[in-house]
Amino acid sequence: MLRIFKVTAILEGISYLVLFANMLVIKNNNPELYHTLLRPLGMAHGILFIGYVLLAFLLRKPQNWDLKTFAIIQIASLIPFGTFYIEKKYLESNA
Numbered sequence: 336m337l338r339i340f341k342v343t344a345i346l347e348g349i350s351y352l353v354l355f356a357n358m359l360v361i362k363n364n365n366p367e368l369y370h371t372l373l374r375p376l377g378m379a380h381g382i383l384f385i386g387y388v389l390l391a392f393l394l395r396k397p398q399n400w401d402l403k404t405f406a407i408i409q410i411a412s413l414i415p416f417g418t419f420y421i422e423k424k425y426l427e428s429n430a
Contacts, residue, residue, distance in 0.1 A: 336390065336393065340394055344418040351380060351418075352416075
């Protein structure tokens with residue numbers, strides 16, 4: 336399950352950045368494309384975000400994460416590039 340969490344963390348981070356790019360770059364340059372991409376990108380990111388949070392809850396006990404580590408892992412999902420940091424710092428040595 337840890338491997339699935341690692342993949343989900345990376346995909347969630349990528350989807351977050353793609354969603355930001357859609358909002359910040361494409362919206363100003365091509366409004367039609369922005370509206371076409373917004374729904375599928377938002378849905379994909381939402382599913383990956385929920386998967387990330389749920390997998391973190393499921394892995395908390397098996398990985399022996401204390402409350403501070405668990406909180407950092409959860410908060411990282413809200414910060415751009417946060418899940419990449421988590422994957423590198425907390426998950427790389429455990430795989």
